[in-house]
Amino acid sequence: MWLNKDYDKNLSRNxxxxxxxxxxxxQQDFKYKISDSRKIARTLSAFSNTxxxxxxxxxxxxxxxxxxxxxxxxxxxxxxxxxxxxxPINVTIEAHQILGKxxxxxxVVEGKKKPYMVEEREGMIAYYRDKDENFEANSVLxxxxxxxxxxxxxxxxxxxxxxxxxxxYLRVYPNVSVSKASKIxxxxxxxxxxxxxxxxxxxxxxxYQEKGKFYYFLD
Numbered sequence: 001m002w003l004n005k006d007y008d009k010n011l012s013r014n015x016x017x018x019x020x021x022x023x024x025x026x027q028q029d030f031k032y033k034i035s036d037s038r039k040i041a042r043t044l045s046a047f048s049n050t051x052x053x054x055x056x057x058x059x060x061x062x063x064x065x066x067x068x069x070x071x072x073x074x075x076x077x078x079x080x081x082x083x084x085x086x087x088p089i090n091v092t093i094e095a096h097q098i099l100g101k102x103x104x105x106x107x108v109v110e111g112k113k114k115p116y117m118v119e120e121r122e123g124m125i126a127y128y129r130d131k132d133e134n135f136e137a138n139s140v141l142x143x144x145x146x147x148x149x150x151x152x153x154x155x156x157x158x159x160x161x162x163x164x165x166x167x168x169y170l171r172v173y174p175n176v177s178v179s180k181a182s183k184i185x186x187x188x189x190x191x192x193x194x195x196x197x198x199x200x201x202x203x204x205x206x207x208y209q210e211k212g213k214f215y216y217f218l219d
Contacts, residue, residue: 067101114145
């Protein structure tokens with residue numbers, strides 16, 4: 001964790017105000033205050049697993065600048081990034097003064113050791129970022145990240161018999177769940193997860209989430 005304070009430079013006000021005007025989005029999140037290291041860890045996980053991003057601490061959801069009340073809150077960020085995240089997540093923290101108030105700007109880059117998981121009370125959970133929200137990753141997303149770390153294989157000239165069954169099905173029907181794909185291909189669930197992940201990596205399939213359920217369709 002790297003910390004920089006620019007109180008005396010006062011060079012960041014315009015850029016910081018611009019960030020706040022952008023509002024919350026896929027690569028930016030506002031936090032009024034830090035009350036739970038796990039909540040921060042979820043956003044760090046989501047950014048690391050997706051495309052990176054910034055968290056502005058001391059800014060309300062509507063963009064109002066409230067300021068950080070206690071600089072000791074920074075230790076909760078350290079706990080989130082080092083103790084509740086596996087693997088640990090490196091963050092850069094800039095401390096800004098704007099309108100007489102302290103703002104923490106926490107920057108996270110897209111990680112190279114996905115999946116980045118959070119130690120939740122019910123176990124280890126990975127998150128991803130979609131628009132301005134964090135969502136729990138499912139087994140297919142986690143498998144995609146693991147395959148990316150282990151392999152650089154490219155799309156083959158010919159698909160396997162099971163892969164072709166799934167592709168042919170999706171030429172007729174709009175989407176499929178993992179359970180349905182498992183029945184179509186006649187494979188165990190874990191093998192189905194591996195297959196769907198591989199087809200997504202090869203840009204044959206794509207996916208979307210709706211009300212907590214994941215669906216897959218031809219790209």
